[in-house]
Amino acid sequence: MEAKTILLNRGAEPTGLPESDSLVDMYRRMKLIRRFEERVNDLYLQGRIPSTLHLYIGQEAVAVGVCAGLREDDYVLSTHRPHGHSLAKGVEPRAILAELLGKVTGCCRGKGGSMHVGDITKGVYPAVAIVGGNIPIAAGAGLAAKMRGDGQVEACFFGDGAANEGAWHEGLNIAAIWDLPVVFVCENNLYAASTPFSLTFKVENVADRACAYGIPGVTVDGMDVLAVYRAANEAIERARQGGGPTLLECKTYRFCGHSRSDPRTYRGREEEQEWQKLDAIPRMRQWLVGSGLSDDGQLDEIDDWVERTFDEALEFAEASPEPDVSELFTDVFKE
Amino acid sequence: MAEMSIAEALRQAIREEMARDDRVFCIGEDIGIPGGFGGAFTVTLGLSDEFGRDRVLDTPISEIAIAGVAIGAAIAGMRPIADVQYGDFLFCMMDQIANQAAKMRYMSGGQVSVPMVMRAPVGQTRRGAQHAQSLEAFFTHIPGLKVVAPSTAYDAKGLLKSAVRDENPVLVFEHKLLYGSKGPRSERGALSPVGEVPDEEYLVPIGEGVIRREGKDVTIVGKLLTMYRALQAAEILAEEGIEAEVIDPRTLVPLDKELILASVRKTGRLVIAEEDNLTGGWAAEIAAIVADEGFVWLDAPIKRVSAPDVPAPFSPALDDAYMPNEHKIVAAVKSLL
Structure with a gap:
């Protein structure tokens, strides 16, 4: 599989990739997600986050690789692990952080919390935290796009666990039969909470199931942002041209537990170390420098920007007011 | 028209x-x-x-x-x-x-x-x-x-x-x-x-109930099919000189509860008829609202006429025992007088 090897062929001239500015931007976005999640985890450990968190650490290449191929007016449908999807699509870090702190300035006015972040103005639907629940909704958004005929595409993220939900089957099938412009992005991180992939699938790859729906199924290295980008971009363009949905499976790994209460006692530390060697962020950094597309000076500057951005977001979020009690009763219905 | x-x-x-x-x-x-x-x-x-x-x-x-x-x-x-x-x-x-x-x-x-x-x-x-x-x-x-x-x-x-x-x-x-x-x-x-x-365009606003028949002795709330059963019951009761007021809520959420409360204020008695099973049904909610906000106007207990707590049966022989009908509504009303 050619798409798997892009980052490993350091210095090679890969085809089908965007301008170097965009490639550097992929690094920036992955780094932003990584540090956002690590620093949010610090806040959690300090008792400053009033909820659990499902962190995206380790999977950054998937959200960034997919979103790099989306237009501003394309939409993302997200999951209970949504921070990375939102940041990759361009939702303001401050809006997410304020939401995590339950502040009224949060992207959902403090009414959604970690598992429902999203900003419709940035092309991210508020995240759906029921596993598989977003799949038929993505088909519906795709139907609306098809009816409007504006070429809009929906990227629908989900984990391997979602592929065993009935909603997944119904959603993929209806998107397939109607050629809806949806890219179904499976982030196969090998565990549905604690349950390993091998216990719940008879097939080797989630994408193997695509043939049951008569749509293309592609499996890529989800730790390689360029491989994800290239495969996603092809699927996005196919959808945009009326070619219907694609099932894109990205093999990835979450470096931390399922949620903050998960000590990861169901998997070996050796396995974790093997996957950490594949960490997409240092690999992308090396590739950018090795290809001459960037240098340590520029990338260090980006790293500093990421820290400053989080500092500012935290300052904003902490200074923000909590929702007034009257907010309890608003937004149940639209008037 | x-x-x-x-x-x-x-x-x-x-x-x-x-x-x-x-x-x-x-x-x-x-x-x-x-x-x-x-x-x-x-x-x-x-x-x-x-x-x-x-x-x-x-x-x-x-x-x-x-x-x-x-x-x-x-x-x-x-x-x-x-x-x-x-x-x-x-x-x-x-x-x-x-x-x-x-x-x-x-x-x-x-x-x-x-x-x-x-x-x-x-x-x-x-x-x-x-x-x-x-x-x-x-x-x-x-x-x-x-x-x-x-x-x-x-x-x-x-x-x-x-x-x-x-x-x-x-x-x-x-x-x-x-x-x-x-x-x-x-x-x-x-x-x-x-x-x-009507031939011309019209809307029925969501959230407004309607009085299907006016009466002074008892309020019967019914929706869908049980609204008709309530009207049939009211006919039977009228022959005996009992004037039932029949309310069709039309919308369940948001509920026009003022219409029901105003009627109970007038009649002092309430029967709610619905086809759902009794326990946790919509009728229980109406009863709770009236008990909470209209208790002082009640002259008798509130009665529910619902399906019993069993799945819907098939045999026609079981229909009468299962379905809330006009006769059960009449009996409920009479138990309050």
Whole structure:
């Protein structure tokens, strides 16, 4: 599989990739997600986050690789692990952080919390935290796009666990039969909470199931942002041209537990170390420098920007007011 | 003014709304197939010829997808009317309705809305327990959903049109024995009321109940089929000099509770008739509201006439024991006098 090897062929001239500015931007976005999640985890450990968190650490290449191929007016449908999807699509870090702190300035006015972040103005639907629940909704958004005929595409993220939900089957099938412009992005991180992939699938790859729906199924290295980008971009363009949905499976790994209460006692530390060697962020950094597309000076500057951005977001979020009690009763219905 | 069955009135409402607004479309099982029956109760019959099959979308037997696609399309700016073949199938799509449609606006802090209509036939007929339930109470319990239950052709048309124009998810419950479906799709033992429907455009606002018959001695609240049973009961009671006031709430969420409270204030007695099972039913909620806010006007206990806590039976021999009918309503009223 050619798409798997892009980052490993350091210095090679890969085809089908965007301008170097965009490639550097992929690094920036992955780094932003990584540090956002690590620093949010610090806040959690300090008792400053009033909820659990499902962190995206380790999977950054998937959200960034997919979103790099989306237009501003394309939409993302997200999951209970949504921070990375939102940041990759361009939702303001401050809006997410304020939401995590339950502040009224949060992207959902403090009414959604970690598992429902999203900003419709940035092309991210508020995240759906029921596993598989977003799949038929993505088909519906795709139907609306098809009816409007504006070429809009929906990227629908989900984990391997979602592929065993009935909603997944119904959603993929209806998107397939109607050629809806949806890219179904499976982030196969090998565990549905604690349950390993091998216990719940008879097939080797989630994408193997695509043939049951008569749509293309592609499996890529989800730790390689360029491989994800290239495969996603092809699927996005196919959808945009009326070619219907694609099932894109990205093999990835979450470096931390399922949620903050998960000590990861169901998997070996050796396995974790093997996957950490594949960490997409240092690999992308090396590739950018090795290809001459960037240098340590520029990338260090980006790293500093990421820290400053989080500092500012935290300052904003902490200074923000909590929702007034009257907010309890608003937004149940639209008037 | 035209005489119409409820099925015809609903069809006319959909037709007018689809003609008015390009964003309105129908989605469901067996609703537009050429040579098919236009939905299980003929409501969408002929609409795919008029508007094309791209706006009357026939789906696989995939209730989760029907609901999810309607929700996704609504969030993305369309105005779907989803057809649930039998209300019982709402349970197949419960996550989409209860967790997604109802909560999406709130969870997003008002960023999105779900202007979706979901039509669902309810009521006991000769089909056994999985095609018989009266499910309204399940959905009145979920914040974020509006629920309407029209019992006349006039209301069916006016409420469905209002539902299509509403910015929120609206469940429209329709009764199988009230449709007036014709030909091979007609229902044995149906009441099939025909009503006058104006030729000119009108809407019935969501949230307004109506007094179907005025009376001073007792208030009977009934919806869908039990509204007619309440009217029949009122006739019987009138022969004995008891004047019953019959209230049809028409909308269950938001409820026109002032109308019910004002009536109880006048009569001092309340009977609620519904086809759902007794425990945790919609009637229990009405009883609770009146006990809470109208207790001082009550001269007698509140009575519920509901189906017993058993699944709907098949054999006609069990109908009388199961169904809330006019005689049970009369008996309930007399127990209060």
